[in-house]
Amino acid sequence: MSVISKRIQEYLDAKGLSARQMSLSIGKGQGYLADALKKGSSISVDTISEICDAYRDFNPAYLLTGKGNLLLSTNKVSEEGAVYQPQSKLDKAIDDRIDQRIDLKLEEKLESDFTNDIITEFIRNQIEEELAKVQKENSK
Template sequence: MNNFVDETYKRVEQIMNANNLNIKTFEEKVGVSNNSIGTAIRRKASFKSNVLNKILNAFPEVDPAWLLTGKGTMLLKDNNFYSEEPDAVYKNEKLDQLIKTKLIRLLSEDENIKDILLDYIQKEVKNL
């Protein structure tokens, strides 16, 4: 069994530091309730998935795999995905695919999660 310790709060602090944001400003940018991030950091608590999604939406340059696991680097290699250029839709789709691919790869490394994912996929295929 894997002795996983969730230290996502440390990586959230790194994002705040890299962007020179205090907790209040970070919470406003992410769109979460007042002091929810600060409380989680002080308690060294896990973040719910909806908060992690809000963080990734507010900071699209942050590598989701890094945020979840600490593996790799904070920033995506090509941090010019989001843009106002005419090909922005293509770039956003490319980023979405990259995120999905990285998350699937990470999740499939854990045997328990891999089994859960396979069961889920099989149920979904049967419902098609």
């Protein structure tokens, strides 16, 4: 296996991805990278570029030279300014789950606001109709 292939495999292992997933995400056939990794074939510069574009946390310097960290920093900054970095797949999974819950709550809030707007408009229309009736009766 070529050095580049080994580093790609290392990234796949670290991220819990398959070669098939990576191949498809960069627009290659599903067996493209799996075959290259298995055979130890060279991977073209274009493919390496596509991988780096698709996987922004994959350190290109590490991929090409082996220097530096495998993953680029994906820091999250809290409101207090403290830096948080997911340290494991579990941390990443927890972060993803929290993000999903936040998105769900935001959707629920938007739906609730929309429903409240509909109810408010309905009540407003009912009041206006009743007011119009009262004014009409008083004008007789």
